[in-house]
Amino acid sequence: MLTKSDFLLYCEAPRHLWARIHGQLNSPVSAFDQHLIEQGYEIESLAREYLETILLPTCGNARILWQPTFSDGPYEARCDALVEETGPRSYDLYEIKSGTAIDKKNLYDIAFQASILVGQIRVDHFYLLHPNKEYTCQGSLDLARFFSVEEVTPKIMALLPEVETLRRAALAASQVADPASLAHCLAPKECPCPGVCHPALPDFSIYDIPRLSQQKKLALLAQGILQARDIPESFELNEKQREVARMAQTGQAHIDRPALRAELGKLVYPLYFLDYETCISAIPLFDGYHPQQQIVFQYSLHRMDQPGGETVHSGFISIDGGDPSIALLHHLSGDIGSRGTILVWNKAFEKARNTEMAELHPGYAAFLEDVNRRIYDLSDIVNQGYYLDPGFKGSWSIKNVLPAMVPALSYQGMSIHQGDQASLAWWAITFGHLDEDEIGQLTDHLAEYCQMDTLAMVEIYKKLNLACRL
Numbered sequence: 001m002l003t004k005s006d007f008l009l010y011c012e013a014p015r016h017l018w019a020r021i022h023g024q025l026n027s028p029v030s031a032f033d034q035h036l037i038e039q040g041y042e043i044e045s046l047a048r049e050y051l052e053t054i055l056l057p058t059c060g061n062a063r064i065l066w067q068p069t070f071s072d073g074p075y076e077a078r079c080d081a082l083v084e085e086t087g088p089r090s091y092d093l094y095e096i097k098s099g100t101a102i103d104k105k106n107l108y109d110i111a112f113q114a115s116i117l118v119g120q121i122r123v124d125h126f127y128l129l130h131p132n133k134e135y136t137c138q139g140s141l142d143l144a145r146f147f148s149v150e151e152v153t154p155k156i157m158a159l160l161p162e163v164e165t166l167r168r169a170a171l172a173a174s175q176v177a178d179p180a181s182l183a184h185c186l187a188p189k190e191c192p193c194p195g196v197c198h199p200a201l202p203d204f205s206i207y208d209i210p211r212l213s214q215q216k217k218l219a220l221l222a223q224g225i226l227q228a229r230d231i232p233e234s235f236e237l238n239e240k241q242r243e244v245a246r247m248a249q250t251g252q253a254h255i256d257r258p259a260l261r262a263e264l265g266k267l268v269y270p271l272y273f274l275d276y277e278t279c280i281s282a283i284p285l286f287d288g289y290h291p292q293q294q295i296v297f298q299y300s301l302h303r304m305d306q307p308g309g310e311t312v313h314s315g316f317i318s319i320d321g322g323d324p325s326i327a328l329l330h331h332l333s334g335d336i337g338s339r340g341t342i343l344v345w346n347k348a349f350e351k352a353r354n355t356e357m358a359e360l361h362p363g364y365a366a367f368l369e370d371v372n373r374r375i376y377d378l379s380d381i382v383n384q385g386y387y388l389d390p391g392f393k394g395s396w397s398i399k400n401v402l403p404a405m406v407p408a409l410s411y412q413g414m415s416i417h418q419g420d421q422a423s424l425a426w427w428a429i430t431f432g433h434l435d436e437d438e439i440g441q442l443t444d445h446l447a448e449y450c451q452m453d454t455l456a457m458v459e460i461y462k463k464l465n466l467a468c469r470l
């Protein structure tokens with residue numbers, strides 16, 4: 001049987017479905033994935049309560065069928081909920097999701113179910129039931145306002161012909177012996193089945209050339225070129241792409257010194273290197289929060305008062321069980337002075353958290369707006385191609401940039417070495433009923449991890465400064 005999950009895997013990439021059927025899909029469920037799955041179960045449980053206690057009483061003599069399974073030849077789908085109307089027997093389908101917005105995948109998911117149901121039962125309406133992103137928690141959860149019910153019937157009807165074709169293609173793809181004829185993407189990053197698409201992907205491939213168009217990738221592949229170093233000088237690339245291709249040939253870092261000097265010249269001392277740790281919760285935990293809002297529970301801050309000067313570190317982590325952002329802002333506003341550039345790695349993330357915290361705590365709005373005005377994103381130097389190293393492997397993640405630029409500093413061997421793990425650690429401290437020793441240990445690991453993120457920025461900044469002067 002081709003299930004709904006199989007169909008969605010096919011939509012993601014035909015080869016992913018093939019790899020699953022043939023036992024070659026490598027998609028381990030991390031502890032953080034498991035945490036998200038559990039949050040999904042909680043939303044599902046609340047959605048059931050919503051349908052039974054709020055929706056059903058408005059539907060006359062209707063009843064709810066939970067998770068009925070339907071098949072149509074080789075296709076099978078389990079629906080989340082069908083509301084059965086009495087009289088001329090008809091149904092409304094409710095698909096439950098924990099995200100706060102409808103995405104394309106949700107629509108294909110429902111349309112696959114519709115393709116099986118049509119011809120077997122009369123479904124009048126298709127609905128997506130999901131947390132309402134506008135909902136603001138105040139006291140206990142208000143189920144009626146927490147959920148949004150969005151009718152997607154016209155969209156589903158419009159998708160049906162395409163889904164009919166796609167499900168036949170998915171079935172055929174699942175049955176071929178060799179995946180060579182199946183489409184694959186041209187962006188092999190974090191591949192769930194690298195052996196199927198690129199059994200011998202070089203360390204530095206054409207896919208690491210920044211923003212290379214599909215057309216150009218296909219043109220290179222047609223010439224049998226997969227190594228970035230093999231791209232001929234005559235092949236048309238923009239300036240940055242050409243630099244990266246040259247870097248692949250020489251193995252040397254590319255440093256655009258004039259641009260680097262100009263960028264670093266914009267920074268105003270004292271410099272602050274700031275990083276937040278956050279945790280996301282599908283169901284708001286504290287007053288003022290929305291569903292799926294990030295909770296900022298920790299920061300690390302290094303301050304450098306003058307060029308070449310020593311740095312001073314400060315930081316804060318809230319583990320008292322209440323809304324962490326209150327105490328965090330109290331400490332942060334004491335640690336950041338009224339002048340100087342605030343360096344972060346990926347400004348979109350920190351700025352968005354500041355905007356959300358300003359909404360939660362208007363008393364700190366002016367401070368947070370000022371912080372956002374003074375933020376400089378150190379990763380832009382890599383993103384703009386002013387400093388590139390073959391060791392970055394085409395990525396601007398600090399986890400890739402740090403070992404290439406500052407090999408002496410490493411996340412390796414740290415108990416917490418990823419943001420996901422930090423989120424889970426805080427969740428365990430706050431809700432895990434741990435004893436004092438366990439809390440103390442996790443708190444130390446969190447402090448060590450967050451401090452490493454800002455120390456990494458300090459050391460990268462020093463290296464960039466040095467590179468300017470050479």
Ligand code: SF4
Binds near residue numbers: 185191192198
């Ligand atoms: S190249 Fe990677 S991401 Fe793309 S289809 Fe193949 S396995 Fe999936």
